[in-house]
Amino acid sequence: MTESSAAVTTRGLTKRYGSHTALHGIDLDIPRGRVFGMIGPNGAGKTTTMRLLLDIIRPSAGELHVLGENPRTGGSSLRRRVGYLPGELHLQARVRGRDLLAHYAEISGTVRRGTVESLADRLGLDLGRPVRSLSKGNKQKVGLIQAFMHEPELLVLDEPTSGLDPLVQQEFHAMLREAKAKGQTVFLSSHVLSEVQQTADDIAILRSGRIVKLSTVGALRETAVRHVRVVVADADVPAARTALAAVPGVGEIAEAGDAGATRSLQTTINSHVDAFVKAVARFDLVDLTIEEPDLEETVLGFYGTDETATEGER
Amino acid sequence: MTRVLPLFRRNLADTWRGLAGWTAGILAALFLYLPLYPSIAGNGQMQDILESLPPELVQTLGYDDITSGPGYAQATFFGLIGFVLVTIAAVGWGTGAIANDEENGQLELTLAHGVTRGRLYAERTAAVLVKLLWLTLVAVAVVLVLNEPAELEIPLDGLLATATAFFGLVSLGAVAAIAVGGMTGRRSWALGAGAGIAVYGYAVNALGNQNEDLAWLHDWSPYSWAYAEDPISEGWVGLIWLIFAVAAALLVIGWLVFRRRDVAV
Known part of the structure; x- marks a missing residue:
């Protein structure tokens, strides 16, 4: 696979915070048009990886390409082609959902007329209410809409279903399938397998800043x-x-x-x-x-080796 | 579609309530103080009171020239109550521009969109400065309105000079908060820098006022650069430009660090 055909490529991607190493040189290839799931326990480095893709933080070492460009130099034009949902979503509280989304649309890729309304309809979100009056799940919907509304080539979603009720989760999974059908690439993370299992083609299991397993959901099931x-x-x-x-x-x-x-x-x-x-x-x-086959058990097996390895590192 | 200056407009839209409140505060302060001039300072009683006070106190407050109209406006509003009020607003807005937004987690999502850090930094700084300019202009307008009825006899040239110095001084506090917020992303550091530079300037100036041996301290106080040469009576004197130069330097340093560092860690 060449770099230009991949949505995300990393080689030896490393992130250190002082003496703490959050990512120990990971190699990832996410082909375009795939749904790629990353799972791992809390603190495994999922959010760090995603923030690196968006140039919110900068790598300590290694190579990183997003849609064929380096996030550091690709700048704002690259980020217009990406939709991002942060793992910890914090939104301006005093404005209405509609106004907040209009603001994000101004600093995002082109949003087609009516997209925000139709996404809000699908997810069941009232755009006229101030953000502060929304429940956690409804705030998450605002976050999802701002990530999807400009139909980006790459969606980077950090724990996207957190706070969503099962019905809305179903709708979100449908949105993922449609995105994939349109050729968009999805990179999502979770700390539970079931979410990734239902939506992803490929899976990376991360623990303590290392990829311990890179597989497809099908292959994982076979070995489960x-x-x-x-x-x-x-x-x-x-x-x-x-x-x-x-x-x-x-x-x-x-x-x-x-x-x-x-x-x-x-x-x-x-x-x-x-x-x-x-x-x-x-x-x-x-x-x-x-x-x-119980994939959860298989994955917990990987998490388990993680814990012993972490103990050893200390 | 991208319209012009989205981050600038968003900042103004998010903070207009605060701006309205501060405007009301400035109006109240001016309308309370300035009309009192003829009755307090005009009849010589004020001079008697000043002479009974310890000279150190009078000099600290900058009340040495309070018996003239310009001196009164300077000592009450531009040098004291207005300076304190607008500095509080300035430091609050300056802290909000980067540091507060980063600590409450909203900056991450904004920066994940199609904006560069330089643009965000510039637009939000511009929004803060425009609000401070507005408050300054409100003060200038009120002084002009009250100049005759309150018998202040402030020359226009002097008013514009002292207002410029005032704007520079409060902007310096805002810029310090923005720049340190840009460098560290920490609310307490940004707040401390903004408030610290204002308090430092005022305190060093007051010390320098005490006697001739300490007058050299004026060289090191932005407050003295603004007001020591009495711009409200004398016009364009002193080191007003130096305040703007320091503010600009702080902004550049803040930007250089902000564009390089990790956000939201």
């Missing part, structure tokens, strides 16, 4: 841990245990007595569903359950 349970007759238990243990990637096998003369064996498997099914197929199964 699945909980499985087989119920067999008492007599088959030893043979079934042996067969299960031979499946690659299988976890601890737990055994529980069921009502009657059967026992259930529970364990976890990773991607080897086929091997698992074939291994248990030769028994007389009373029941078989393969749960949906």
Whole structure:
């Protein structure tokens, strides 16, 4: 992938605040027209990365290109092509939503007539009310509208659904899909996977300023841990245990007595569903359950290594 | 669509209530003080009172020439109550321009839009200076209106000179707050710089007034640059230009740091 075709490219992007290093040289390639999700625990460096893209803060080292330009030199004309929603949204309180958005429109890319109203309709926001009287969720809608209204080539959204109710979240996801269909690129962050899982094509897991996993949602799902349970007759238990243990990637096998003369064996498997099914197929199964892969658990696994690594660094 | 000076207009729109309040305050101060001149200073009683006061106090307050009309307007309004009032407004607006906006988190979103930091800095500085100019012009207009009825006999030339000095002096406090806000992004530092430079100028001037041995202190006080040579009677004298030069230098330094540093950290 060449730099001009990528919406965002970073190489060894590093940000230090005094002795504290917030980003340890990350490499990112976000192709145009994709929805790219970044997840990580609090303080992993998500907001720092996004602020670097907008030239609100400056990198300590490394390279950074946004829509083919360096944010430092691309200046205001580059930022007109980007829509940004800060993670901690603070808005001027005394003005009405409509006036505030009109102000942002003046210092933003061209906003087509009627866009603000139609976005406000979709999200269910009353533009005539003063911003200070709006709830957190409604303020977040103002933030979303100012990010989307000029139909920017790149949307940088820091925890975009924070404070939104589930219905509005659905509408927001629809807005993301439409943006993607129009060829816009979306870079969003979250500290929960489910949000990214529903909307993103690609995923980066960040912890302590490092990318620990770069993957697609599909690939992550394939490698994700699945909980499985087989119920067999008492007599088959030893043979079934042996067969299960031979499946690659299988976890601890737990055994529980069921009502009657059967026992259930529970364990976890990773991607080897086929091997698992074939291994248990030769028994007389009373029941078989393969749960949906739990991405949250997979991701928490990455967060977990984070904590131990952080402990080690201290 | 981009119309002209969006940040300048936004700043004025956000602060017009404050501006209206300060305008009312300036009007009240002028209309309370100036019409009293004939009854207080005109009949010689004031001279008696001044002579009974410790000379240090009289010099600190700048009341040595209070028995003339220009001296009275200078000592009461331009040198004291007006200076204090408008400096408070100036430092408040100056702190609001960058530092306050940054600390409350709004600056980040504005800068993420299609504006450069230099433009934001320039437009917001301009908005603050325009508001201070407005307050100065209000004062000039009221003095002109009351000049005859209150028997002040202030020469126009002197009024314009002292008003210019006044504008420079209050602008210096505002600019110090803007520049330090631009450099640090901290509200308390910006506020401290703006208020500090005003208090410093006034205190050093008052010390310099005490006796001949301390008169050299006037060289180091913006307040003295503005008023020591008595512009309201004498016209364009003193070091009024130096105040503007220092203010401009502060602005440039603030801008140079502001455009380089990280915002909102």
